[in-house]
Amino acid sequence: MSAEDLEKYETEMELQLYREYRDVVGLFTYVVETERRFYLTNSVDLQVRGAENGEIYFEVTMQDAWVWDMYRPARFVKNVRVVTFKDVNVEELAKSDFELPSQQ
16 A cells, blocks of 8 residues: 555545534534544533642543544444543533524
């Protein structure tokens, strides 16, 4: 497989992933972004924890999530637990952004 073939394959995989994201985003309430992954979920719990050495870390749990990862064969995940010392971003999606305009 040439470098050009690999690049073409990865471009097609990214396009398929974007299309899947576009199809499922309206089903979810929250976007959760960690340093490694991007998730869509309806249930998220973010806890700030303290390590024994005084450092702060985050524990994020999600149920029934969709994960943005083009290398995963199945992107729907029943339970997710992320523990990280890095930033975590949780945003609530506005459902009106994903509703189809009414036809009059």
